[in-house]
Amino acid sequence: MFKKFTKEDVHTRSNLKSSIQRGLKSKFVSQYPLTEPVIDDIFPKKSQIELFKCEDKIQLYVVDNEVVCFQQFDELIPALKLVHKYPSLFPTLTVDRGAIKFVLSGANIMCPGLTSPGGELPDDSLPEKTIVVINAEGKENALAVGQLIMSTDDIKTKNKGICIESCCYLGDGLWNFNV
Template identity: 30%
Template sequence: MKKAMKSRDAKEFIEKAREKFSIELPKKDRYETDESIVLINNEPAFFYHENELLPTLKFILKNDILKKITVDMGAVKFVAQGADIMRPGITKIDNGIKKDEIIAVVDETHGKPLAIGKALFPAEEIRAMGSGRAIRNIHYAGDEIWNI
């Protein structure tokens, strides 16, 4: 059930988002919570996963705040079903990705975000890998968070 955030809680949330993602969220927007999801102007914008604040794909579509890993079109179907991202499907890796960093997974044709994931290795190690899991899929188009 949605409930409006108190002014103090909204300020704390805005500050937390700024610290973690270097983004300025408008103070005048309407902030609500629904379980572990934060809605801004009735749109799911952030959620908590394992006590960590993460942006939703819908928010990422409008705000480019994460480093990216690009996957080939053969991987899209699997990513869209919640599969982790395997090294062979990765075609491009942004520089500076660190282990455990939250990243956006995008398709190579349109560059649209497909998933939010957590890097299991730093960018340099992922590039050097020949196979194996590289990114843990946390939130993807079509999951419960997407469908809110």
């Protein structure tokens, strides 16, 4: 999604009204319930939230010159830098060591990368279309954020094909984007 993202991809930049900011906060909390205790740290009351409208109907929400989350169509997706600040607030999957170089080049995640030794799926079943954080075996920080194409139960049973569509990853255009 952000493989070749640059400042030229931003079309408009505007400040959000306080009523829209409140709606954004409540939508973020409804999508990610664990963020409720820290939502005022993520979107501080005294800070101005900016909206950047970009190519392909992507919207970036920026607080204090840092992208906090983005949206394509309806789903709010946390930026990787936010995930690094609050790693335990989002559903997390772990890929094995062999998948790391592919994920860091923007590839989607395949089922065997999660089900092989070193890969890890959560105990609770996650439905498809869930936004998840992708960690790597033996690494401390997340390397990508993606959306499940199939449920975690299907990943375990089918164990074939693409299971997570990559949204953003370490070193992509969003990671290197400077306001």
